[in-house]
Amino acid sequence: MSGATATLAGHGGSVSSRYEDSSATREPTWVKWTLVTISLSFFSFFLLLPLFAVFTEALRKGWDVYWAALVEPDALSAIKLTLIAAAIAVPLNLVFGVAAAWSISKFQFPGKQFLITLIDLPFSVSPVVAGLIYVLIFGRQGWIGGWLMDHDIKILFAIPGIVLATTFVTFPFIARELIPLMEAQGKEEEEASIVLGATGLQTFWHVTLPNIKWGLIYGVILCNARAMGEFGAVSVVSGHIRGETNTMPLHVEILYNEYQFAAAFAVASLLALLALLTLAVKTFVEWQAGKSNNQSDKEE
Amino acid sequence: MSVAGKRVLPGFNITMGYTLVYLSLLVLIPLSAVFFKTATLGFDEFWAVISSPRVVASYKLSFGASLLAAGVNAVFGLLLAWTLVRYSFPGKGLVDSLIDLPFALPTAVAGIALTAIYSQNGWIGSIIEPHGIKVAFTPNGVLVALIFIGLPFVVRTVQPILQDLERELEEASASLGANRLQTFRFVIFPALFPALLTGFALAFARAVGEYGSVIFIAGNMPMVSEITPLMIITKLEQYDYAGATSIALVMLLVSFALLLVINGLQAWTSKRTGRDR
Amino acid sequence: MSIQVKNINKRFGDFVALDNVSLDFPTGELTALLGPSGCGKTTLLRVIAGLEFADSGNVLLEGEDASDTHVRERNVGFVFQHYALFRHMNVFDNVAYGLRMKPRKTRPAETEIKRKVHDLLNLVQLDWLADRFPSQLSGGQRQRIALARALAVEPRVLLLDEPFGALDAKVRKELRQWLRRLHDELHVTSIFVTHDQEEALEVSDRVVLMNHGKVEQIGTAQQVVETPATPFVSEFLDLRDHGPEWLIAAKLRHRGFELKQATTDRSAA
Numbered sequence A: 001m002s003g004a005t006a007t008l009a010g011h012g013g014s015v016s017s018r019y020e021d022s023s024a025t026r027e028p029t030w031v032k033w034t035l036v037t038i039s040l041s042f043f044s045f046f047l048l049l050p051l052f053a054v055f056t057e058a059l060r061k062g063w064d065v066y067w068a069a070l071v072e073p074d075a076l077s078a079i080k081l082t083l084i085a086a087a088i089a090v091p092l093n094l095v096f097g098v099a100a101a102w103s104i105s106k107f108q109f110p111g112k113q114f115l116i117t118l119i120d121l122p123f124s125v126s127p128v129v130a131g132l133i134y135v136l137i138f139g140r141q142g143w144i145g146g147w148l149m150d151h152d153i154k155i156l157f158a159i160p161g162i163v164l165a166t167t168f169v170t171f172p173f174i175a176r177e178l179i180p181l182m183e184a185q186g187k188e189e190e191e192a193s194i195v196l197g198a199t200g201l202q203t204f205w206h207v208t209l210p211n212i213k214w215g216l217i218y219g220v221i222l223c224n225a226r227a228m229g230e231f232g233a234v235s236v237v238s239g240h241i242r243g244e245t246n247t248m249p250l251h252v253e254i255l256y257n258e259y260q261f262a263a264a265f266a267v268a269s270l271l272a273l274l275a276l277l278t279l280a281v282k283t284f285v286e287w288q289a290g291k292s293n294n295q296s297d298k299e300e
Numbered sequence B: 001m002s003v004a005g006k007r008v009l010p011g012f013n014i015t016m017g018y019t020l021v022y023l024s025l026l027v028l029i030p031l032s033a034v035f036f037k038t039a040t041l042g043f044d045e046f047w048a049v050i051s052s053p054r055v056v057a058s059y060k061l062s063f064g065a066s067l068l069a070a071g072v073n074a075v076f077g078l079l080l081a082w083t084l085v086r087y088s089f090p091g092k093g094l095v096d097s098l099i100d101l102p103f104a105l106p107t108a109v110a111g112i113a114l115t116a117i118y119s120q121n122g123w124i125g126s127i128i129e130p131h132g133i134k135v136a137f138t139p140n141g142v143l144v145a146l147i148f149i150g151l152p153f154v155v156r157t158v159q160p161i162l163q164d165l166e167r168e169l170e171e172a173s174a175s176l177g178a179n180r181l182q183t184f185r186f187v188i189f190p191a192l193f194p195a196l197l198t199g200f201a202l203a204f205a206r207a208v209g210e211y212g213s214v215i216f217i218a219g220n221m222p223m224v225s226e227i228t229p230l231m232i233i234t235k236l237e238q239y240d241y242a243g244a245t246s247i248a249l250v251m252l253l254v255s256f257a258l259l260l261v262i263n264g265l266q267a268w269t270s271k272r273t274g275r276d277r
Numbered sequence C: 001m002s003i004q005v006k007n008i009n010k011r012f013g014d015f016v017a018l019d020n021v022s023l024d025f026p027t028g029e030l031t032a033l034l035g036p037s038g039c040g041k042t043t044l045l046r047v048i049a050g051l052e053f054a055d056s057g058n059v060l061l062e063g064e065d066a067s068d069t070h071v072r073e074r075n076v077g078f079v080f081q082h083y084a085l086f087r088h089m090n091v092f093d094n095v096a097y098g099l100r101m102k103p104r105k106t107r108p109a110e111t112e113i114k115r116k117v118h119d120l121l122n123l124v125q126l127d128w129l130a131d132r133f134p135s136q137l138s139g140g141q142r143q144r145i146a147l148a149r150a151l152a153v154e155p156r157v158l159l160l161d162e163p164f165g166a167l168d169a170k171v172r173k174e175l176r177q178w179l180r181r182l183h184d185e186l187h188v189t190s191i192f193v194t195h196d197q198e199e200a201l202e203v204s205d206r207v208v209l210m211n212h213g214k215v216e217q218i219g220t221a222q223q224v225v226e227t228p229a230t231p232f233v234s235e236f237l238d239l240r241d242h243g244p245e246w247l248i249a250a251k252l253r254h255r256g257f258e259l260k261q262a263t264t265d266r267s268a269a
Helices: A015-021 A029-058 A062-071 A073-106 A111-125 A129-139 A145-150 A159-170 A171-184 A188-195 A201-227 A232-236 A249-259 A261-299 B010-040 B043-050 B053-086 B094-096 B107-118 B125-131 B141-165 B167-175 B180-208 B212-218 B228-237 B241-273 C041-049 C093-098 C112-122 C139-152 C169-186 C198-201 C221-226 C231-236 C243-253 C260-268
Strands: C003-012 C015-025 C031-032 C056-061 C076-079 C157-159 C189-194 C206-211 C214-219
Touching: A015 C093, A029 A261, A029 B053, A029 B094, A029 B107, A029 B141, A062 A073, A062 C221, A073 A111, A073 A171, A073 A201, A073 A249, A073 A261, A073 B010, A111 A159, A111 A171, A111 B010, A129 A145, A129 A159, A129 A232, A129 B180, A129 B228, A129 B241, A145 C157, A159 A201, A159 A232, A159 B010, A171 A201, A171 B167, A188 C056, A188 C076, A201 A261, A201 B107, A232 A249, A232 B228, A232 C139, A249 A261, A249 B010, A249 B107, A249 B212, A261 B094, A261 B107, A261 C056, B010 B107, B010 B241, B010 C214, B043 B241, B053 B094, B053 B180, B053 B228, B107 B141, B107 B212, B125 B228, B141 B241, B180 B241, B212 B228, B212 C093, B212 C139, C003 C041, C015 C041, C015 C056, C015 C214, C031 C041, C031 C198, C041 C076, C041 C157, C041 C189, C076 C139, C093 C112, C093 C139, C112 C139, C139 C157, C169 C198, C189 C198, C198 C221, C206 C221, C206 C231, C214 C221, C214 C231
Parallel strands: C031 C189, C031 C206, C076 C157, C157 C189
Antiparallel strands: C003 C015, C003 C056, C206 C214
């Protein structure tokens, strides 16, 4: 679901004062504060409250219970599996994202828009369906399920299946971030580099990469957040074997269903911290990108 | 002179080749499995699955609640985007950053958090349940979860357009004697409308497929609060692969249709505003 | 070094950008490619550089067919219209880039690079800006840095795409005189693209007038002004000035040329 993963725009900022300074574009004060109050209340009710709830519930029974829930063996193995899945899925999609963005943004070819739509596809597929497709292929009755059984290879209900499902749902993130960015930057700098005698790799390393660095970091952290937090798709392919094929979100679900609320929220709070960290990095990256945007604006 | 395929910048063949192979192996071939699997069913069998009362009830809930949630988000998302772009107030930077929380917060975490808030003993549940309003474990809960996950889609599509809007337009409108409300109604809103509709469609599409945040708060009662993705899971748990695949096909087709609509809307937005998406 | 192009054709879809263009650029000359936008002049320049490939025809550098030589090996200096300075590198690193990217065997030592870059920066009179970033420079400064960067690799030919296009009128005038003097000093075979007739006439040794992908006329500034070969040329050079006789005469005096045909046309009319 594309555009809405928020491309690096550099929001907010000084625009508001421009409007508030002119009587032609300013609303009466009471209108302003009514609108601000309504929208912030909505924001607090729907976004802030759940965030606070995670931490409050996690610490409801004190730090000891909280800590115990995190160092319990099943929790540790879930954390480990989540890290493994992200550590494989993110680099795979990083290489793909860079390759796709390079070929799409620096060259002209027919069907470009269609290819971009195909890359976006995993965003629009329900996570449950994303999990199901791998069951249809690797499952006992799937396309190559029988062959896999004969050779004693486990993909479904094992780590490879989890990695595959995770890679699928996070597939477009980095490409999505880089394609518009690299298209906007054009290819003049790369051409200049080639004219000056640099090779393709030198050009990518010394010219392209520094220019897309912030977008790349942003894509990677978004991709990572989703990879570590994916629930639906992984739930279908994991088989929920405790201590073996449970990722952190699945572990949260199991604890929750067993009415171990404090423990469930303790593990959930780790994921919430990850989300906050992601947003912090994102804000920082946007700030950096905004800075360099302002610089290139001055060039014109 | 051989010209075809000559390019100044290197690496097209290898990056394009890699892109296509990776895309096919990971996305296109697996997705095609849904079509092939469904094709092995007879049409009658397929139709029986996707039109059974329990499944139809789940469509009604999934699509109805998604539509409603997207509508709520369109209204409040526009308001939030407006507030963030046009007004300065303390804590604005923080609010702007946290808008993306639903993108970053794992859906399961959102699900249990919302459930905790709206259940009988929760912060909000304990206030509203005595008044006869039940949210957790009812279709209302589904709505709340879908509002949560859809909000940033609207804000983040409308916000940049609102930011790039020419101030001169509004000043011209004011100089021609329009009041603020008229200016909004006849100048600003038409300019935002394509983006708002895109945001609405994005939020709707995401909501239809959403699973993690909903199942905790929905209560999952057959015919009442089961969403369509849950029906797929239920069939899978009964080893009814054909049934699960049939419903998945319906969902896939809806996703594809929505993707087309969204692409069209985005093209419209960029045509209207002269900016690339 | 001389440049020849022979029977170059280039299309973009249905649009004919270059229609059987053949030209000679003798060694050491500064040639202007002049014409309205869309006439194919920039495409021709990019084909000569190797940034674009012709559908048919050949590019000869020093008599050698370079049509299949990659832009990296053609050893041409190219100054982009918007300069294409690497925005994350300072001025010094921009100019040093071409030298640093050479294969280890032919790469000069860092001290040598340093000396050379400062020589070039002195040549373009901007040595004091070595530590600045492109965003901190004025348009004219960027233009000169782009030129220094192109010259660093000691190109056999220098190609400039609308070198003064993005500058304001005053800087434009100064810079083009400066470019002329620089060319007299270096004598690198140079081609620049422009849509500004004044610029072409003032700076270049020779002018190539192009329209609709075809060459309309080749000649010195004096030749094209005094004896325009086609109606397009006299139209484009704005020779049939409107206005009273004395004004046209003044304009002509300003240009320093006699305009035989146009004035006779006018007196006949």
